[in-house]
Amino acid sequence: MQSEKRTDSISAARLISSCLVLVALSLHFFAIVLYAMPINPVSVRAQNSVSRYVEPIFYQNWRLFAPEPVDSERGILLRVRLRRDRHSIETTDFIDITSPKISDLQATRFFPNLRYRIVASMLAAIHYRDPVRLRLQDLDEYTAECYSHVENIDLNGEVSNEECAVDADAIFTPPIRELMRSFAYAGLRHIAPEVLDVALSELDTTVLVEAQLRIVHSEPVPFSRRNETSHARYPIIMDSPWLQILPL
Amino acid sequence: MAPNPAAVTVRPWMRNFLADVLQRLWCQRYCMYGISLLRIGYGVSWLMIAFTNYRDRHYLWGPDGSYSYELFRQSARFPNYSLYQLSSDRLFFELVYHMGIIVTLLFIFGTFGRSISLLQLVFVASLNYRNPIILDGGDNIAFLVLFWLVLADSSAISTRLKRRTKPCSTPCIPVITLLHNVAITAIITQLVLLYFLSGLYKAQGSPWYEGTALYYIFQALEFSWPPLTDALRDSLIFGLLASYVTIFFQISVTVGLLRPDTCKQVLDTACTQVASSAEHRSEEPDACFEIVGSNTMWSSAFVIDAHKKQAAAAVANDGRSRVVNTVAQLARRLVVESTAAS
Numbered sequence: 001m002q003s004e005k006r007t008d009s010i011s012a013a014r015l016i017s018s019c020l021v022l023v024a025l026s027l028h029f030f031a032i033v034l035y036a037m038p039i040n041p042v043s044v045r046a047q048n049s050v051s052r053y054v055e056p057i058f059y060q061n062w063r064l065f066a067p068e069p070v071d072s073e074r075g076i077l078l079r080v081r082l083r084r085d086r087h088s089i090e091t092t093d094f095i096d097i098t099s100p101k102i103s104d105l106q107a108t109r110f111f112p113n114l115r116y117r118i119v120a121s122m123l124a125a126i127h128y129r130d131p132v133r134l135r136l137q138d139l140d141e142y143t144a145e146c147y148s149h150v151e152n153i154d155l156n157g158e159v160s161n162e163e164c165a166v167d168a169d170a171i172f173t174p175p176i177r178e179l180m181r182s183f184a185y186a187g188l189r190h191i192a193p194e195v196l197d198v199a200l201s202e203l204d205t206t207v208l209v210e211a212q213l214r215i216v217h218s219e220p221v222p223f224s225r226r227n228e229t230s231h232a233r234y235p236i237i238m239d240s241p242w243l244q245i246l247p248l
Numbered sequence: 249m250a251p252n253p254a255a256v257t258v259r260p261w262m263r264n265f266l267a268d269v270l271q272r273l274w275c276q277r278y279c280m281y282g283i284s285l286l287r288i289g290y291g292v293s294w295l296m297i298a299f300t301n302y303r304d305r306h307y308l309w310g311p312d313g314s315y316s317y318e319l320f321r322q323s324a325r326f327p328n329y330s331l332y333q334l335s336s337d338r339l340f341f342e343l344v345y346h347m348g349i350i351v352t353l354l355f356i357f358g359t360f361g362r363s364i365s366l367l368q369l370v371f372v373a374s375l376n377y378r379n380p381i382i383l384d385g386g387d388n389i390a391f392l393v394l395f396w397l398v399l400a401d402s403s404a405i406s407t408r409l410k411r412r413t414k415p416c417s418t419p420c421i422p423v424i425t426l427l428h429n430v431a432i433t434a435i436i437t438q439l440v441l442l443y444f445l446s447g448l449y450k451a452q453g454s455p456w457y458e459g460t461a462l463y464y465i466f467q468a469l470e471f472s473w474p475p476l477t478d479a480l481r482d483s484l485i486f487g488l489l490a491s492y493v494t495i496f497f498q499i500s501v502t503v504g505l506l507r508p509d510t511c512k513q514v515l516d517t518a519c520t521q522v523a524s525s526a527e528h529r530s531e532e533p534d535a536c537f538e539i540v541g542s543n544t545m546w547s548s549a550f551v552i553d554a555h556k557k558q559a560a561a562a563v564a565n566d567g568r569s570r571v572v573n574t575v576a577q578l579a580r581r582l583v584v585e586s587t588a589a590s
Binding site: 005011014015017018021025026029032033036037038046057058059060061064065067068069070073074109110111113114115116117118120121122123149167170178179181183185186189192208220221223226 | 265266269270273274293299300303304306307308312313315316317318319320322332337368381382383384388392395422423426433434437438441442444445446448449450452453454455456460461463464465467468469470471482
C-alpha cells in the first residue's frame with residue numbers, strides 16, 4: 001500500500017510538472033510566433049511586451065529575402081580629410097573598400113568571409129523603415145531625394161546632397177552615424193590603411209582626420225527589360241556626413 | 249482508508265494513457281543519435297567559420313573592429329552579456345577568441361557533456377553579440393538551436409564510440425530525460441516556425457508569386473555565383489518553378505516534419521552511416537527508430553504503447569504511416585477498455 005501511494009504521488013508530481021513545462025513551452029512559442037509573424041493587428045498590439053521577452057535571447061527574423069528580395073548591387077567607398085597644418089586641408093580620393101571582397105565571397109560559398117555582411121547590414125540599417133509606419137502610409141519620401149544619379153560614371157566626382165540637407169539628420173541618425181564612424185575607423189585600420197598616406201602610428205590628435213563614406217547602389221535591370229542590351233545600370237550614390245574618427 | 253482520488257476520478261483508460269505519456273516523457277530519451285549528429289555538425293560548422301575568418305577576426309570582432317568597442321558597450325543590453333565586454337584589451341580578445349575555438353573542439357568531441365554545451369553557448373553568444381551586424385538567418389537559427397541543445401543529452405555517439413554501449417543503457421535520471429525531450433520538442437518547433445514563417449513572408453511578396461524573385465536576387469553580386477546563376481537568371485521556367493517550389497516547400501515542411509515517415513526517409517540515411525561505424529550495429533536496430541521517434545512524439549503526443557519493432561515492421565509492411573497505426577490502436581484500445589468498463 002505504501003509503495004502504491006508513493007508511486008501515485010510520483011505520478012501526480014510528474015503529471016503536474018509535465019503540464020507546467022507544456023504550458024511554459026506553449027507560451028514561449030506563442031510569444032515567438034507573435035514576434036516573428038507578418039505584421040497584423042494582434043502582433044502590433046502585443047509588440048512591446050513580446051519584444052521585451054523575445055529580444056534579449058530569442059531574437060529571430062525569418063523574412064529571408066521576403067517579401068521583397070535583395071536586388072541591387074551595393075558597395076561603400078571611403079575617403080578621408082587630413083589637416084596637416086593650420087592652412088591646408090587635404091582630401092584623398094575615394095577608395096573602394098568592399099568590392100574586392102566580392103570575389104572572395106563568391107569563391108568560398110559554404111563558409112564565406114563575413115566582411116561583406118557589414119556593408120549589407122549597414123545599408124539595411126540606413127534603409128530600415130518601421131513596418132507599422134509603412135503600413136500606415138506615414139512614409140517619408142526623403143530617401144529618393146537624397147540620392148544622386150550619376151549617369152557619366154565617375155564615382156570620385158563630387159555629389160551634391162544639398163537638396164536633402166533638411167532630411168539628412170533623419171537618415172543619418174546618431175546611431176547610424178556611430179555605426180558608420182566605427183566602420184570607417186575599422187576600414188582605415190584593417191582594409192585600406194593606404195588611404196592615409198601617413199603611418200597610423202604617426203597620427204596624433206593634432207591631425208584632424210575625418211572620413212566620409214559613399215554608399216553606391218546599382219538599381220536592378222527590370223525583368224521586363226532583361227533583354228535590352230542598351231539598358232544601363234546607373235549607380236545611385238549617397239554620401240554620409242564627414243565623420244570625425246580620431247583618435248585612432 | 250480513504251480511496252485515492254486519482255483512482256476514483258480518472259477512468260482506467262485515461263489513467264493508463266496518462267501513465268504511458270508520462271512514461272515516455274520521463275523515462276525514454278528520444279532522438280539520441282540525431283541530436284548527437286546535430287551537435288557534431290554544429291561544432292564543425294562553427295569551427296569552419298572561425299577558421300575562415302581567422303585573419304579578419306580583429307576587423308570583425310576585435311576592440312578596434314568594424315563594430316567599435318564603444319558602440320558595442322552602448323548597445324549591450326545587460327552588463328557582461330558577452331565575454332568580450334569585460335575588457336577592450338587586444339590580448340583579452342585573443343584569449344577569449346582562442347578559448348572559444350578550444351571549447352568548440354571539445355564540443356565536437358562531446359567531452360564533458362552538457363557543461364561543454366553550456367560553455368559553447370556562452371562563447372557563441374559572446375561572439376554573436378560582439379558584432380550583431382554581421383549575423384544572418386543562419387547564425388540566428390544556429391544560436392536558437394544551440395540554446396535548446398544545452399538541455400539535451402547529445403552524448404550518444406561519443407558514448408557509443410568510447411564505451412561501446414547503447415546510450416542510456418544504465419537507468420536514466422527522469423528529470424534529465426524530461427529536459428532532453430523538451431529540448432527536442434523545442435528544436436523541432438523552432439525549425440517548423442522558421443520554415444513556415446519564411447514561406448508565409450515569401451507568399452506575400454509579388455516577386456515571389458510572380459516568379460521573378462530569383463531573377464532579382466541573382467543580380468546582386470553577393471548572391472550570384474557566375475556562370476551558374478547567370479545561366480539560370482534568364483530562364484523563365486526555372487525562375488517560376490524555383491519561386492513556387494521554395495514557397496511550397498517552406499510552408500509544407502511543417503507538415504513534413506510532423507510526419508514520421510518523411511523524417512524516417514531523411515534521417516535513416518544519416519543514422520545508418522553513424523550506426524555502421526559502430527561495432528555492434530546488429531545489436532541496435534532501434535537506434536534509427538529513436539530518431540524517428542522524436543518526431544512521432546511531437547506529432548502524436550498521444551502515442552499508445554505500440555512496441556517499437558512491431559510498429560516499425562507495420563510501417564514497412566503495409567506502407568501506412570505510424571500516425572495512422574497509432575490512431576487505429578488508440579481507437580481499438582478505447583473500444584476495448586470502454587467495453588470492459590461497461
